[in-house]
Amino acid sequence: MSGMTVDRRRFCRGLAALAGLLIGFFAVLAGPAAPASAHAALANSDPANGTIVPDAPNKITLNFTESVQLLNGKIQVLAPDGSRADQGEPVAEGGTVTIPLRSGGGRGTYLVSYRVISADSHPVGGSITFSVGAASATPAATIDDETVDPVVRALIPVGKYLGYAGLVLLVGPVLVLALLWPHRLSRRGPGRLVWLGLGLVAFSTLVAIWLQAPYSTGSGLFDVRVGDLRDVLGSTFGAIMLVRLGVICAAALLLRPLLRGTGNDSKTDLALLGVLGVAALATWPLTGHPTASPVAGVSVVVDAIHLAAMAVWLGGLVMLVGFLLRQADERELGAILPIWSRWAATAVAALIVAGVVQALIEVSSLDGLFFTTYGRLILVKVGLAAVVLVMAYFSRRLVRSKAAEAEPKGLRRVVWAELAVTAVVLGVTSALVQIPPARSAEASQTAGVSTTVTKTLTDNKMALQIDVFPAAVGNNSIHLYAYTLDNKPLTVVEWTATAALTAKGIEPIEVPLLRITDFHAVGDIALPAAGEWTFKVTARTSDIDQSTLSTTVTIN
Template sequence: MERLVTDRRRVLAVLAGLLLGLFGTLLAAAPASAHAALVGSDPGNGTIVPDAPNKVTLTFSESVQLLSDKIRVISPDGSRADQGEPSVTGTQVTIPLRTGAGRGTYLVSYRVISADSHPVAGTITFSVGAASTPPSAAEEEVRVDPVVRTLIPIAKYLGYAGLVLLVGPVLVLALLWPQRLDRRGPGRLIWTGIGLVAGSTLLGLWLQAPYTLGTGLFDVGLGDVRDVLGSTFGAVMLVRLGVVIAAAFLLRPLLVGTGGGESKLDLALLGVLGVAALATWPLTGHPTASPVAGVSVVIDALHLAAVAVWLGGLVMLFGFLLPRANGRELGAILPIWSRWAAAAVGALIFAGVVQALIEVSTLDGLINTTYGRLILVKVGLAAVVLGVAAYSRKLVKSRAAEESPGPLRRIVLAELAITAVVLGVTSVLVQIAPPRTAEAAETAATTTTVTQTLTSNKMSLQVDIFPAKVGNNSIHLYAYTPDNKPLPVIEWKATATLAAKGIEPIEIPLLRITDFHAIGDIALPAAGEWTFKFTARTTEIDQSTLTMTANIS
């Protein structure tokens, strides 16, 4: 009875350490960020096109999934201009438009799910013929209910904690546990791990619906939950749940009695299930949207496995082996565990470095982004843990812990406390957009197209120059009357001059596409403030000449 009470106290001590990390998660929790960026659209954001298109195309930095009725195109008069259902192919979303749409400015609002399961929302505008006051429809933004925002990192943390209490303890119990020692204490710990993983999975499935829709925790219906279950995220989470349930059945012989009930086949199957379970975490996170997704998924799974083995093994040492094993048993166990820990730490460092290089890639991204700074915090905490672990390894080598395990227990407790906080930082980290996503959004927002509208008393001329850089450039010309109606042009002429560098006028060959639209191509040999002159002859005797300057980089 006394031993049972002691075991319970040890389990409670371990859980208290994990709750400390959970408290750190709550303190550090921040609004979840979208992890995909809109990198292009057709028509382009803010552009003016001569004729109404039959579709709008949105291109994102990573593959996305659609949400029901969350993509809309609003016409200048406030009515819906989209018709039918939008479609998605990888990173590209296509929205069909109805025919007969009028002139003016259109608003495109979207809310989709990125490859790493986060909602992405925003708006763009384009104009047909001429710009007008944009529709008054509310702009789409990533809204997340505060309760949902708080619960998401908690669910992730509980999943990580459950993984730690499951993988490491099972490994120690199967391969290092002395035959004479009772297994009920470790068994309760492992069952707690199973419960945490299963519970966090179910909670994550429920939270995904209000998270992606931007609603309250209980403002979702069965159809919304069904949509989540039918998504990639839902499929992966269901696989995780199935793997955990299967593992629970196979673990029963290992967790009862004094050992010997488990078979080698069961242990092999548990190993396979463990690998499958570990793979489900990167498949619902940043690695799936990485530029090298296959590498990132493997590296992230390795990172999780190393943490689970190391931290889970420390839990078993602190809670059970150091207090209960005798000197002879510790003399056999500790050297083996020390080698395991060294291998886990090596894998952890390797995987962490590769992950950081993929997700951050630049010094600026490491220092000047929230994601990068959290990486630095994680590295600092890991460095402290490594220092403590090195000292504990020194104790093991000196064999002092076999006679007096007290100092080693205190060191292990310190490792557990710090690594619990590291888990909390990780739970927040997976909710924050990595620098590569921010860079993609910034690049998309910085357009190099020069668009100007030139006017005279006879006409209005819209000029688009792309990409406005040294080398080959495309020029589009659209002619309108002063009251913004298409103006037929009989003949076009255009030249480009860079007087500052002595470049004389270069003639730009133009081709009429429609009565009021012409295109041309020109190779601009140098950067600078170029002067473009356009002449449009509208009748046998009427013509207009307009001039503009554009910076070519």
């Protein structure tokens, strides 16, 4: 009895130490308040950010690097006078959001603020400006498009960790009870473990639904409104969470005979539990990074396999160290341990293969591995996993040598060490799902960065704006705008333009121009080489008046 008390004290001390380690780990991850880390990025817009257009458009188009979903009331367009310029509801199709505008918009600078949900359930916020005719003071935004409450951001990985822990305490123990558990041993202890796992998965799912509301809208933890929860439940994220809750309820009914050990658990029930397990596991990748990867179908399957292998392996270790190595006799261990050893080897192999495939998809480059937060956490996870694999190797040697059957304490110590390190690995995994993958981080750095070169030229008669896009070797678009010196549109009767690269012996090439409005002309030209190109523009404003202006543009 005293030995059991000592074991319980050691168990409690171990759990307390592990809890402290994980709390510190999540505290470091949470860090100070900062803008949301978008997992999608605004690739471009029409009108483009910072540009000047001659006439007010009837719509604005935002193109994102991934599919997005709209949030109610989180997209607005403000006119130069601060009034709302958008009209009707915006529409999202894949990664394209279209915002209809009121007709007859005035001159000046417009502000477009947006906050949407990316395919992997993370908020994406920001703003762009464009001007009609001429720039003016930028109107002040009336919605918060980027903030995420720091408490909400810190609690999300904690909730995910509880869900992963629940999977471990559910999947592995159920498999052991169904296929390896000796009939003479009581199932009360393992049954409590399974119910705890089921409860943790259900609790983490409810927490995820609640946190998604303030995470999406940028509000506080307790500022959630009924409408916010309704929007979450009506989204793809909410639908998948409801599926997970339904699977949990169905599994609870099928688990009762197995956990009681009444002998009424049929093969049909076990098969149904397997189907439900697969369905439940799929809900994790369907609300995370895999859905937004370049090969979404592969990523979802690989991530589900990764989770399943983790749950089988760690859950089986919990059953070994918590029950079998203490309660089973030498004969029973001699039958159980070799089978478990093969299971563990298979699960570890699946973990390694799935992990490598995931890393290749999400990291995509060596720079992404070493110079992004996601990549560095992957390296930390790989290092910890290597430590666990070494421990698993020694435990497998113990099993093969039969020493564990006669003296299970040594094996129990190794398994405890495996569980301690893998608990930290789960913490790293919980953090990874909240951090933009390396591929998204790299896309965010380049997306939305306009390659348009804009130059403004003046003489004593006019001001000329020239836009060159994309300012790279190959086909380029040229936009020309003419203004008076007091920044009003100036009618141009005839436009001519040339481009030359004298440093490489390229003589002036005429740019074919099309007059779009009185003061705006466009043209296309193929630039064959990189360098400092000289653009010369002549704008004739009457039969006797004209201006010729030139500038250099760097073509990459």
